[in-house]
Amino acid sequence: MEPTPQVSHGDGDHERFAHYVQKDKIMASALDGTPVVALCGKVWVPGRDPKKYPVCPMCKEIFESMAGGGDDKGKGGDKK
Numbered sequence: 001m002e003p004t005p006q007v008s009h010g011d012g013d014h015e016r017f018a019h020y021v022q023k024d025k026i027m028a029s030a031l032d033g034t035p036v037v038a039l040c041g042k043v044w045v046p047g048r049d050p051k052k053y054p055v056c057p058m059c060k061e062i063f064e065s066m067a068g069g070g071d072d073k074g075k076g077g078d079k080k
């Protein structure tokens with residue numbers, strides 16, 4: 001159920017990023033061709049090999065804030 005990078009394409013913009021999407025959404029999309037929604041809010045139908053592209057900075061930031069919410073942050077005094 002971890003978000004995995006997927007590439008956006010074919011929707012008019014020329015950015016080439018791998019966006020983070022829930023894995024079960026990707027599998028559902030592969031079955032019936034429905035678009036997926038990335039963590040950053042981008043909607044598209046995945047199709048290309050995401051390994052060629054850099055990870056979307058916005059997705060990465062959101063993913064890291066989700067994943068790291070309680071490790072070394074938020075303990076003790078909770079100072080920022």
Ligand SMILES: [Zn+2]
Nearest residue numbers: 019040056059
């Ligand atoms: Zn993104």
